[in-house]
Amino acid sequence: AQKITQTQPGMFVQEKEAVTLDCTYDTSDPSYGLFWYKQPSSGEMIFLIYQGSYDQQNATEGRYSLNFQKARKSANLVISASQLGDSAMYFCAMREGISTAGNKLTFGGGTRVLVKP
């Protein structure tokens, strides 16, 4: 089974509107972390936001917020007031466990976002 699933391969969003990118995950570990990264066409991976499994509140970071629904095992990224520079691939990733051997990230397949002017 896929550990991280991003069901939207691509989507368009109008500039200044909000967009929600879906991410569901699968783990039996009670301790895990969820991350979102942005990959623009230039290729680098940019860290956006983090949500820990024990965090009581949804993470927010500027225009990025994470809609964390633990029971449903979903961690959707919301980008508010989209800008042209938000056009990129977006990856959801998970780190399982708290042991040193559990530090690797498992990535979803990504969602390509194109912001229209």
Place this chain on the structure above:
Amino acid sequence: NAGVMQNPRHLVRRRGQEARLRCSPMKGHSHVYWYRQLPEEGLKFMVYLQKENIIDESGMPKERFSAEFPKEGPSILRIQQVVRGDSAAYFCASSPPRDRGSTDTQYFGPGTRLTVL
């Protein structure tokens, strides 16, 4: 504070040659990870190292691939006798030492694009 450095950014090799990819982690970071990204796919974990130790190499191909993170100098990902299927983007990431409250966020370098002719 410089980010994660990778070099070269682009590397072209002929089949059968060796490829050496270098990664210098962020200052103060003692954990290094290597990931591979095939076109239009998410990143796949390869190996996790600390200084002079390989902690998790569960994602490394059994042959031709090796990694090290010596006491001094950058981490090296080495691919011997490259084949066309090795063509990909190779990303290095680093994270700080684990302590209480650490999110273990991994920060990525710009990647090395390897092309095998």
